[in-house]
Amino acid sequence: MASMILQAEGLKRHFGGLKAVDGVDLALNAGEIHALIGPNGAGKTTLVSLLSGRQVPDAGTIRFDGADITRLPAHERVRRGIGYTFQITAIYAGLSVFDNLALAVQRGHPRDLSGAVTEAAARVGLEALLPQIAGTLSYGHQRLLEIGMGLALHPRLLILDEPTQGFAAGEIEGFMALVRGLVPATTVLLIEHNMDVVMALAERITVLDQGRVLASGLPAEIRANRAVQDAYLGGSHAGD
Numbered sequence: 001m002a003s004m005i006l007q008a009e010g011l012k013r014h015f016g017g018l019k020a021v022d023g024v025d026l027a028l029n030a031g032e033i034h035a036l037i038g039p040n041g042a043g044k045t046t047l048v049s050l051l052s053g054r055q056v057p058d059a060g061t062i063r064f065d066g067a068d069i070t071r072l073p074a075h076e077r078v079r080r081g082i083g084y085t086f087q088i089t090a091i092y093a094g095l096s097v098f099d100n101l102a103l104a105v106q107r108g109h110p111r112d113l114s115g116a117v118t119e120a121a122a123r124v125g126l127e128a129l130l131p132q133i134a135g136t137l138s139y140g141h142q143r144l145l146e147i148g149m150g151l152a153l154h155p156r157l158l159i160l161d162e163p164t165q166g167f168a169a170g171e172i173e174g175f176m177a178l179v180r181g182l183v184p185a186t187t188v189l190l191i192e193h194n195m196d197v198v199m200a201l202a203e204r205i206t207v208l209d210q211g212r213v214l215a216s217g218l219p220a221e222i223r224a225n226r227a228v229q230d231a232y233l234g235g236s237h238a239g240d
């Protein structure tokens with residue numbers, strides 16, 4: 001059996017009466033690309049906020065690399081190897097690509113900051129744009145910059161929250177190649193609405209609906225799952 005890098009059990013996060021995350025189990029195999037999908041409001045962003053430490057769960061446990069991290073602060077999880085990029089753009093629009101990457105890279109106290117920045121830029125294909133002011137980049141390049149910042153500390157798990165949002169059609173292929181190149185050194189948890197991207201990239205898929213896991217399995221299993229089709233894939237049944 002594949003070894004697990006992350007294991008969440010019974011996670012709950014309620015906002016008043018709203019059960020955003022309502023008893024979720026999630027297991028990530030080391031080195032896999034795992035997609036987290038579900039309709040708007042299903043609880044995906046809240047769930048990854050619990051994993052990254054931006055929010056504290058009301059109940060449940062999270063283990064990463066064998067250790068209980070449920071109550072560790074976000075920066076300590078980053079130090080242990082959990083990197084993430086969020087739906088909300090986190091780049092400094094007034095700073096150059098180089099300076100944005102330098103801010104991320106310096107948290108790891110590299111001996112050669114400039115070299116580490118260049119390497120981070122190369123991983124996401126932005127070497128030629130290092131001097132450019134980040135706010136003037138195309139939207140797709142801004143997303144790549146965010147991923148570069150998320151990768152700067154060489155995380156063992158990278159969480160990507162809707163990374164292709166706003167990509168031009170021609171930018172998707174390059175993004176998929178980038179993600180494929182991260183595994184198995186990095187495990188990837190991908191929140192993604194573009195089902196073509198999900199089906200092309202994910203080795204396993206977990207479907208959330210109303211704060212609960214509706215299904216979890218291989219892409220073919222998810223595609224063939226009636227409950228998933230009814231809740232999320234618009235009711236077009238496989239084989240119909």
Ligand SMILES: Nc1ncnc2c1ncn2[C@@H]1O[C@H](COP(=O)(O)OP(=O)(O)OP(=O)(O)O)[C@@H](O)[C@H]1O
Binds near residue numbers: 019038042044047
């Ligand atoms: N801080 C908060 N306070 C109150 N309600 C919240 C808070 N954060 C999220 N929610 C609610 O929790 C539910 C789950 O939200 P969440 O953003 O996790 O869903 P999501 O699956 O990421 O949705 P989307 O695909 O639209 O990003 C939603 O009904 C949302 O309005």
